[in-house]
Amino acid sequence: MQTVIQLDQLCKRYGNTTAVDQITMQVNKGEIFGIVGPNGAGKTTLIEMLEGLRLPDSGSATVLGLDIRKHAMEIKQRIGVLLQATSMPEKAKVREVLQMFASLYHKSTDPKEISAFLGLEDKQNAFIKSLSGGWKQRVSLALALINDPDILFLDEPSMGLDPNARKEMWDMIHRLKKDGRTIVVTTHYMEEAEYLCDRIAVISHGKLVALDTPQKLISMLGGTKRISFRNAGDTGKESFAGLPYVVDVEWETDTVKLHSSQIDETLQALFRLAAEEGWMVSGLRLEDASMNDVFTEMTASGKGSEG
Amino acid sequence: MNALLRLIAFDFRLYLRDWLTIFWMLIYPVLMLIIFGSMFGNQPGAEEGLKYIDSYIPALCAMNVISVSVFTLNINMITQRESGILRRYRVSPIRSASVLLSHSIQGVFLVLAGAIEIILVANFVWDIHFSFPSLLLLFACLLFGCLSFFCLGFALSGLAKTPGAASGLAMIVFFPSLFLSGISMPVDILPTFMQKLSQWLPMSYFVELAQGVWLGGSITSFGTELAVMLGFAVVCWLLAFFLFRWEK
Numbered sequence A: 001m002q003t004v005i006q007l008d009q010l011c012k013r014y015g016n017t018t019a020v021d022q023i024t025m026q027v028n029k030g031e032i033f034g035i036v037g038p039n040g041a042g043k044t045t046l047i048e049m050l051e052g053l054r055l056p057d058s059g060s061a062t063v064l065g066l067d068i069r070k071h072a073m074e075i076k077q078r079i080g081v082l083l084q085a086t087s088m089p090e091k092a093k094v095r096e097v098l099q100m101f102a103s104l105y106h107k108s109t110d111p112k113e114i115s116a117f118l119g120l121e122d123k124q125n126a127f128i129k130s131l132s133g134g135w136k137q138r139v140s141l142a143l144a145l146i147n148d149p150d151i152l153f154l155d156e157p158s159m160g161l162d163p164n165a166r167k168e169m170w171d172m173i174h175r176l177k178k179d180g181r182t183i184v185v186t187t188h189y190m191e192e193a194e195y196l197c198d199r200i201a202v203i204s205h206g207k208l209v210a211l212d213t214p215q216k217l218i219s220m221l222g223g224t225k226r227i228s229f230r231n232a233g234d235t236g237k238e239s240f241a242g243l244p245y246v247v248d249v250e251w252e253t254d255t256v257k258l259h260s261s262q263i264d265e266t267l268q269a270l271f272r273l274a275a276e277e278g279w280m281v282s283g284l285r286l287e288d289a290s291m292n293d294v295f296t297e298m299t300a301s302g303k304g305s306e307g
Numbered sequence B: 001m002n003a004l005l006r007l008i009a010f011d012f013r014l015y016l017r018d019w020l021t022i023f024w025m026l027i028y029p030v031l032m033l034i035i036f037g038s039m040f041g042n043q044p045g046a047e048e049g050l051k052y053i054d055s056y057i058p059a060l061c062a063m064n065v066i067s068v069s070v071f072t073l074n075i076n077m078i079t080q081r082e083s084g085i086l087r088r089y090r091v092s093p094i095r096s097a098s099v100l101l102s103h104s105i106q107g108v109f110l111v112l113a114g115a116i117e118i119i120l121v122a123n124f125v126w127d128i129h130f131s132f133p134s135l136l137l138l139f140a141c142l143l144f145g146c147l148s149f150f151c152l153g154f155a156l157s158g159l160a161k162t163p164g165a166a167s168g169l170a171m172i173v174f175f176p177s178l179f180l181s182g183i184s185m186p187v188d189i190l191p192t193f194m195q196k197l198s199q200w201l202p203m204s205y206f207v208e209l210a211q212g213v214w215l216g217g218s219i220t221s222f223g224t225e226l227a228v229m230l231g232f233a234v235v236c237w238l239l240a241f242f243l244f245r246w247e248k
Helices: A043-050 A072-078 A094-102 A111-118 A133-145 A163-178 A190-196 A214-219 A237-241 A263-277 A291-299 B002-016 B019-040 B052-083 B085-091 B096-125 B132-157 B163-180 B192-199 B202-214 B219-243
Strands: A003-014 A017-028 A032-036 A058-063 A079-082 A151-155 A182-186 A199-204 A207-212 A225-230 A246-251 A255-260 A285-288
Touching (some): A017 A043, A043 A151, A094 A133, A111 A133, A133 A163, A163 A190, A190 A291, A199 A291, A237 A255, A255 A263, B019 B052, B052 B163, B085 B096, B132 B163, B132 B202
Parallel strands (some): A032 A199, A079 A151
Antiparallel strands (some): A003 A017, A003 A058, A225 A255, A225 A285
């Protein structure tokens, strides 16, 4: 498999804090690569170094075989970056923005072609100001694609979008992957990471704490499942924690979620407990562990397994 | 080069679509000209055979330089930074300097367009002193002023986060310069302490220089003014270098 981004012991410090701490990893050609982590974990700094906006303090990185220290301009020619939808002049028309940015690159695709791909043909003469959030995001994506980039960086691609627009954005990202582009996504939504990404890097306190496919990351949690039901309020958290095979209890005022390594055994014990205490188990749901659990588990203060 | 020209053309449209810019740069100076001109226009000026209006024309042109700097450029840079437009340029292969150059060129355009407009309107209403060599010298002085004052505008943009706060800051710079540097009224009629303050404003020297060359003075007789302006330019460049920000 061809490597398009290669990081080797990459570090960036701000004063006493190490924003990016010795990260080594590769991104392969044609994959959707996710970077997740809590706010302030160093995702943004990491991405900005790869986009040629910041210089690392130590370590090295290449993007498309180009050194990020020496060839920032060449890298910028060949990458596309999706920025927040606000980052376009409000008083410009869609056509004007597309044409202007197309002229900044050696290689650019015809703005008309991109507009057709993204369904923007009818909006060419619309002012940016007049567009809804979803449409602005499309123009923003059009700008990220204007130079027919080899690598596309998407920062929070569905932030602030309604569920329909989010679904459309995800579909478009999948279509872009089919064209053979490499896509690097940072996101806060674990649902998005799980749905979109081929591989996910989990960053916490500047360090790479895990890197694998979403399925492998989830199975690393030990294959536990979730039993959730309405919190009747009669039984204490300790009683649930004492049930067989329960490894963790998520306790909220209206729901209880038991993490179980043997779901059948735990369920039977749960029903017995309810019968003894004279209440009904209601609102019962069984769930697999998800990327949300991976995120909580691996980025909780300082915890996390190398891998 | 092509990229830079496209950017300049793109920004040009955006500037023309901003009615606040159009008002402050192309309407407000003419209003000032007509109001103050109709009050004092034909009164005798500082020098023999010249009238108030003859000194007022170059002073208004100089005022345009500072207002485009502290209002238009300052606020546009803040808006572009805070909305992420500057970041969009930074992730594209255009040079950062090109972005600042494009805004500066819009500023120069507004200053020169304003100057031509003021002179044409004044010429239509009053019988004014005019010569082509003076006009060219005035334009040269205005460009020289743009060098320092535009940097002041870029520097100011690094201090405020919102266009509102930026306007406040701009007023603090703009109004003392407007009243104390002899634009609308001669410095001589101000109270003594204000005259002292006036001597500390770079704008006073700029107005003096613009009036001097417009009224037929030789550029060589304004050594002090040129030296002060040059020093001011260096200070503004340094301020802009340390204060201007590309990122939120």
